[in-house]
Amino acid sequence: MTINHRNILLNPGPVTLSERVRQALLREDLCHREPEFAQLMLDIKSRLVSVYPEAVGNYEAIVLTGSGTCAVEAMLSSLIPQSGKALIVTNGVYGERMAKMVKIHQKNLVVVTSPWEEPMNCDAVEQHLTQDSSFTHVVAVHHETTTGRLNDIAKLGEICRSRNVALLLDCVSSFGAENIQFSEWNLEACAATVNKCLHGVPGLSFVLTKKSVFESRYTAASSLYLDIYGYHQQQLEGYSPFTQSVQVSYALQEALKELEEEGGWQSRNELYKNRSQIIQNSLQSLGIRTLLNYADYSCVLKSYRLPPDYSYYDIHKQLKxxxxxxxxxxxxLEKTIFRIANMGNIYHSEIQELIQCFEKLFLAKAIKL
Structure with missing residues (x-):
């Protein structure tokens, strides 16, 4: 199956697929209770952990049928004990969403909030942990796609490690493209999805969880479907307590092979950085400014200020x-910025075509810095 009309998705997931991954969706039908699927799932779990060699041996990938939000909620609801206490660090939509999740599951929490355009408040985190020894977990977002900021998890992780407080991390928009330091950050688990930096198809997500957690304490889940302990028990043999998305699993396996052959997360990081820099240089020459300082961005996405006399709708309509x-x-930020992600199977010629579209769109009016 070849798609003649090719959309170039510059949104933060799902992504433009490679033909190789798309073809994997056409493999034979398979029951998720058959041993062939179990072998497929075991291979996927191994490849997910191997994206970051430091995680091999100490972490297990728990694979869920659902979006990245599904994995994040499964992580929080399963791992924060009812008797525990979470410190949620927010500076965007997705940190705030995690605070809502923890509240819904009736876990104890304190929220440290920063404005969306500012870094996480690590000083406040340190103060809370110093004054209150009852915190069991710190919760944060690695790449906050609200603005494109790559949060300073190295600093946050150092605080967690020095106080022996576990870190739970939303890596939905960073896994497979940004560095993750499992030991240095005192990382108990991170949640991610397959349809962003891994270039898979929407429908599966996962939680990389420290194996010792399953051995040392019981589940804290307040949901049947989202209980990662239940998945852990059956996925040791490659099965799952509920129906898994078979075709999406085929595509994920192929996407992971593709990532490995291309040089792993480091290679993808460089690819995204190069794309992002080309786009930024072009927009900057046209008078379009970034929302944040350049150094604050992830390689995955940048946010740009809408120029005078243009709405997001105007720009979106013309580019589409x-x-x-x-x-x-x-x-x-709905009426003040637009965002461009760098993920997916996109050719250099298509990036050049995008730049030409920007030039035609913005040179029609004199935009000044």
Missing amino acids: KHKFIIYAGQGG
């Missing part, structure tokens, strides 16, 4: 005519 799909701002 040429098959490019960009992304709007969220919440209070």
Whole structure:
């Protein structure tokens, strides 16, 4: 199956697929209770952990049928004990969403909030942990796609490690493209999805969880479907307590092989950085400014200020005519920014075509810095 019309997705997932991954969706039908699927799942679990060699041997990938949000909620609801206490660090939509999850599951929490355009408040985190020894977990977002900020998890992780407080991390928009230091950050678990930096198909997500957690304490889950302990028990043999997405699993296996052959997460990081720099240079020459300082961004996504006399709708509409799909701002940033992600199977020639579209769009009016 070859797709003649090719959309270039510059939104933060799902991504433009390679033909190789797309073809994997056409493999034979298979029951998720058959041993062939169990072998497929065991291979996927091994490859997911191996994306970061430091995780091999100490972490297990728990694979769920659901979006990245599914994995994040499964991680939080299963691992924060009812008798525990979580310190949620937020500076965007996705940190705030995790705070809502913890509240819904009726776990004890304190929220340290920063404005969306600012870094996490690590000083406040340190103060809370110093004054209150009852915190069992710190919860944060690695790459906050609200703005594109790559949060300083090295600093946060150092605070957690020095106080022996476990870190739970939303890596939904960073896993497979940014560095993750499992030991240095005192990482108990991280949640991610397959349809962003891994270039898979939407429908599966996962939680890389420290194996010792399953051995040392019982589940804290307040949900049947989201209980990662239940998945852990059956996935040791490659099975799952509920129906898994078979075709999406085929595609994920192929996407992971593709990542390995291309040089792993480091290679993908460089690829994204190069794409991002080309786009940024072009927009900067047209007078379009980034929302954050350049050094604050992840390689995965950048946010740009809407120029005078342009709405997001104007820009989106014109780019979509040429098959490019960009992304709007969220919440209070909805009318002030647009976002461009760098993920997926995108050719250099297509990035050049995007730049030409920007030039035609913005040179029509004199945009000044």
